[in-house]
Amino acid sequence: MIKIDQLVVRYGDFTAVDGLSLSVRPGELFGFLGPNGAGKSTTMKVLIGILRPSSGTVEIAGYRIPEQLGKIKPIFGYVPDTENHIEEFTGRQNLELFADLYSVSRHVVDEMLLRLELDEAADVLVRGYSKGMRKKLLLARELLHSPKILYLDEPTANLDSHSTELVRRMLRSLTQSGVTVFVTTHNMEEVEEICDRVAILSHGKLIECDTPGSFVARYAEHKVVVRYEKDQQSFRETLNLAEESERTRLAELVQRGNCSGIQSRDFNFDDVFRKLTGQEFT
Amino acid sequence: MKIRPRMIRILLLRECRRLWKNPSAVMLVGLLIAISLLVATGGAEPKSEMRCWVVYWQDSDWIDQLKTRLPEREEIHIEPASRFPRAGEHLVYPKNSCAIEIRPPRVDSDAEATPVRITYRYPGKDPNVLMPYLRWFWPASIHYFGDAPPFLQQTLPIGVPLRRAVTPLENLQDSSVADLVTTEITATALLFVVQFFTCCHLLVSLTSQDRERGTLTALALTPVSIAEILTARCLFHLTISLGASSAVLAILQPSALAQPLLWIVLVLTSLGMMAIGTTIATLCRTQTTAGLLTLSYMLGVGVVFYLSTQFPAFDWVKLGMFERYSLPLVYLNLKLPLSITRAPGLIPLLLLIMTWLTVAAILFRRYGWR
Numbered sequence: 001m002i003k004i005d006q007l008v009v010r011y012g013d014f015t016a017v018d019g020l021s022l023s024v025r026p027g028e029l030f031g032f033l034g035p036n037g038a039g040k041s042t043t044m045k046v047l048i049g050i051l052r053p054s055s056g057t058v059e060i061a062g063y064r065i066p067e068q069l070g071k072i073k074p075i076f077g078y079v080p081d082t083e084n085h086i087e088e089f090t091g092r093q094n095l096e097l098f099a100d101l102y103s104v105s106r107h108v109v110d111e112m113l114l115r116l117e118l119d120e121a122a123d124v125l126v127r128g129y130s131k132g133m134r135k136k137l138l139l140a141r142e143l144l145h146s147p148k149i150l151y152l153d154e155p156t157a158n159l160d161s162h163s164t165e166l167v168r169r170m171l172r173s174l175t176q177s178g179v180t181v182f183v184t185t186h187n188m189e190e191v192e193e194i195c196d197r198v199a200i201l202s203h204g205k206l207i208e209c210d211t212p213g214s215f216v217a218r219y220a221e222h223k224v225v226v227r228y229e230k231d232q233q234s235f236r237e238t239l240n241l242a243e244e245s246e247r248t249r250l251a252e253l254v255q256r257g258n259c260s261g262i263q264s265r266d267f268n269f270d271d272v273f274r275k276l277t278g279q280e281f282t
Numbered sequence: 283m284k285i286r287p288r289m290i291r292i293l294l295l296r297e298c299r300r301l302w303k304n305p306s307a308v309m310l311v312g313l314l315i316a317i318s319l320l321v322a323t324g325g326a327e328p329k330s331e332m333r334c335w336v337v338y339w340q341d342s343d344w345i346d347q348l349k350t351r352l353p354e355r356e357e358i359h360i361e362p363a364s365r366f367p368r369a370g371e372h373l374v375y376p377k378n379s380c381a382i383e384i385r386p387p388r389v390d391s392d393a394e395a396t397p398v399r400i401t402y403r404y405p406g407k408d409p410n411v412l413m414p415y416l417r418w419f420w421p422a423s424i425h426y427f428g429d430a431p432p433f434l435q436q437t438l439p440i441g442v443p444l445r446r447a448v449t450p451l452e453n454l455q456d457s458s459v460a461d462l463v464t465t466e467i468t469a470t471a472l473l474f475v476v477q478f479f480t481c482c483h484l485l486v487s488l489t490s491q492d493r494e495r496g497t498l499t500a501l502a503l504t505p506v507s508i509a510e511i512l513t514a515r516c517l518f519h520l521t522i523s524l525g526a527s528s529a530v531l532a533i534l535q536p537s538a539l540a541q542p543l544l545w546i547v548l549v550l551t552s553l554g555m556m557a558i559g560t561t562i563a564t565l566c567r568t569q570t571t572a573g574l575l576t577l578s579y580m581l582g583v584g585v586v587f588y589l590s591t592q593f594p595a596f597d598w599v600k601l602g603m604f605e606r607y608s609l610p611l612v613y614l615n616l617k618l619p620l621s622i623t624r625a626p627g628l629i630p631l632l633l634l635i636m637t638w639l640t641v642a643a644i645l646f647r648r649y650g651w652r
Binding site (some may be wrong): 015048049070073074078080083084086100101104141219 | 299495604
């Protein structure tokens with residue numbers, strides 16, 4: 001559905017995206033991750049056709065971007081990280097405008113307001129909405145025309161736990177109905193929970209692309225924190241069980257009988273992300 | 283480039299709703315119309331017993347035609363010069379009278395006839411009392427002679443000896459500032475302000491706000507094309523501009539509403555203002571910068587116009603500004619009806635507007651909506 005080949009985007013001398021290649025399958029919930037300044041937003045801008053790449057090709061549903069942007073406009077939706085509503089309009093008026101532009105009937109507007117639990121605030125001016133409501137209104141707007149591809153930039157930022165769950169369920173049900181979802185987020189728990197595949201980007205380059213489970217399996221570090229006492233003093237040591245010498249050290253401490261506690265450290269996707277992007281805390 | 287009327291209608295509706303929710307913009311348009319009303323009320327000719335005598339020395343078909351086209355509202359009498367008593371070289375008119383004296387062409391020694399000599403005579407110190415009669419006399423003469431009546435004319439108080447007569451355009455160009463401050467110059471200035479506000483300032487304000495909020499990008503990512511966004515914006519601002527201009531004209535000079543050339547110039551100027559506004563909104567990242575640049579543009583026009591009166595080099599700068607052509611054209615059209623074929627500066631105005639529109643459309647397409 002989305003095919004990126006050797007994408008390069010330069011701003012003057014600075015290369016924001018450097019030879020990125022990846023493909024996203026139809027109906028996939030694809031996570032696009034990277035630390036700040038990794039080139040995620042730049043890539044997203046190229047995908048939605050508002051930024052021209054310096055080189056490389058991008059194909060969405062068989063159409064080249066940005067040359068054939070007009071052809072794919074009706075089949076994609078884009079939820080930006082900053083909301084862009086018409087502040088003078090109510091939530092309903094905002095949705096009605098976009099429904100008209102997509103030639104969607106007005107009852108879809110009511111349906112969408114209901115699905116995203118915005119029906120009670122539908123006739124309130126958007127400037128009176130909370131950040132979470134604004135975010136949900138954005139999602140509602142971009143789902144009006146039943147897009148085949150949905151780009152989301154931080155979809156659950158500023159949402160409370162209930163709304164976050166609501167959005168995650170909605171995204172899952174969308175992918176089950178064949179919609180391709182391309183999402184960027186900094187919420188690693190979310191990535192682990194909802195993404196089918198994940199691409200990690202750093203300094204404009206693709207580091208790896210795989211499922212979250214595979215990432216964890218491949219990069220998980222089996223470490224334990226051991227607390228022990230010696231010469232009436234307390235000590236704390238982190239040992240990597242993947243290393244033979246450290247396994248021997250742990251056995252030695254246990255045999256001596258002066259261990260006051262052993263705690264295993266969970267290694268999740270967030271740790272993988274930090275490790276791969278060089279953001280580990282020492 | 284596809285333009286679908288349905289999309290234009292939706293976008294126009296959106297702009298109207300947005301303007302309606304923006305009371306300051308609506309209030310400012312209302313204020314401009316209120317100013318026109320005040321000007322019109324303040325400058326209204328007092329109802330008096332004023333009469334106008336059209337005096338001729340030689341009968342002709344033209345005089346006959348003038349007699350058939352007399353207006354109903356004004357008291358105008360067409361009489362031969364022999365009917366009036368003389369005091370030396372001058373004719374003596376009854377009290378509360380003004381006059382349009384039509385002297386026959388002089389025949390030179392080489393038998394070449396000079397144009398008809400017209401003298402507009404007014405009582406006291408206010409030549410404006412002639413205006414209601416000139417609004418009848420000029421169109422009636424143009425109807426007979428065509429676009430450029432072969433006149434040499436001058437405006438003098440009653441009883442003052444004749445001076446060298448000049449052509450109508452020379453008369454306009456040679457007028458003193460006091461002569462120029464008339465309803466026409468006020469209307470020209472107000473129309474310019476209306477067009478600047480509705481087509482440049484308001485457009486910059488709304489477009490920059492859209493850009494800053496990202497609404498423009500959101501709209502552009504729907505099936506609407508950039509051409510449709512631009513067309514809708516153009517129609518929206520043009521409608522407001524022409525609506526407000528009509529109100530100003532209806533209040534200040536209703537007769538001008540029927541002049542096709544004036545409307546052509548107003549439409550062209552509005553388009554030019556929109557092109558400038560679109561360019562400014564495209565090049566500036568924030569609404570504040572765009573607003574400041576718009577005001578600087580307005581000031582810049584004024585400064586260049588002033589400097590051109592002091593330094594001839596600025597005349598060259600003025601050649602590239604469409605205001606150099608549109609302002610005199612509006613003024614001349616309000617003063618006397620011109621035809622499209624004889625409008626001075628219409629072609630350069632058209633070319634400049636086309637250039638600006640092309641530049642604005644290219645810039646907006648590349649950068650403006652992102």
